[in-house]
Amino acid sequence: MARIDLDLAHAYRPNPTQDSDYALLPLKMSFRDGGAYALLGPSGCGKTTMLNIISGLLVPSKGTVKFNGRDVTLETPQQRNIAQVFQFPVIYDTMTVAQNLAFPLRNRNMPAEQIRKRVGEIAEMLDLSGQLNQRAAGLAADAKQKISLGRGLVRSDVSAVLFDEPLTVIDPHLKWQLRRKLKQIHRELKLTLIYVTHDQVEALTFAEEVVVMTRGKAVQIGTAEALFERPAHTFVGHFIGSPGMNFLPVTCRGGMLDIAGEHLPAARELPEGPLKLGIRPEYLSLVGAGMPGAVPAVITQSQDVGTHAMLTARLGESTLKARLAPDAPLPDVGSTVWLRVVGNKSCFYRDEELVA
């Protein structure tokens, strides 16, 4: 297993001059030895580029990759000792499940008895024990992908296991089970795992730390809780959560906030001038008129969805979403309510970066 340090940038085109020329903007980051990470972001943000640079399939146009302090930038995946699991199954159809799982170990000349033991353990973890002697050819797509996962996890001496959207072909119910399985396997095997996905639920259930990416930039590396409670960038606020964080333009002057013409005490140290106030729908509460931190807003939509109620309200030019308890009395559309926007759960942003 390895600690992985990146200090690099990558452009697919020669002589990059502007930010948009880069698939990965200059970045410096580290993956802890034995950690479970997800690279999360929308299509085209640079996740696969980063994964391929870590694996050695791609050489960065600038900078270095280090494994345990050793420069491996020009080494192949084999030299780096990386295991990879791709979107679609990579297995030998003519072999049995057991032979497929054993393949990476045979290549390393592991003694037969040890191979048998290890294959048994991995098959058990992935619920493949009953199919060990079956030929892979006859299996369904998701069983084949489980074999690919098993092949990725079977060697305990790899530097890291890299997954590129490995659950794409898996049906939704099994997907949920496998995500939990992978988490459990990580706890048991303590391998360094890096997992690419554009699905926030997948990233947040699997990883100890999530790297949120947008437009070639890793904007925050943090636990699920940190990404939810203190998004370091407005993109993280938007992208994580369903719906994402609410943002309101505000101006801070002399300790007072101007929010769509309402004036409230800032209640904490804030930089002067224009800011964005961010507050999660889960933390936006209905309070009595004129209560501290509250502003009036007009309800435009109110919907009880069983597990909770979702209010949509208008404040100046902004739309706010508030998630309420299912039994909360719902205000009528068109009525004015008071929403507490300033409190200890509010975050403030300047130039899209968290400032308080």
Ligand SMILES: Nc1ncnc2c1ncn2[C@@H]1O[C@H](COP(=O)(O)OP(=O)(O)OP(=O)(O)O)[C@@H](O)[C@H]1O
């Ligand atoms: N081989 C390539 N040649 C030129 N440009 C590329 C190449 N591969 C990726 N890109 C570009 O680099 C940027 C990042 O792509 P990348 O595949 O890393 O993103 P991603 O986040 O993995 O997206 P997806 O989820 O769609 O795979 C995109 O603008 C993409 O068009």
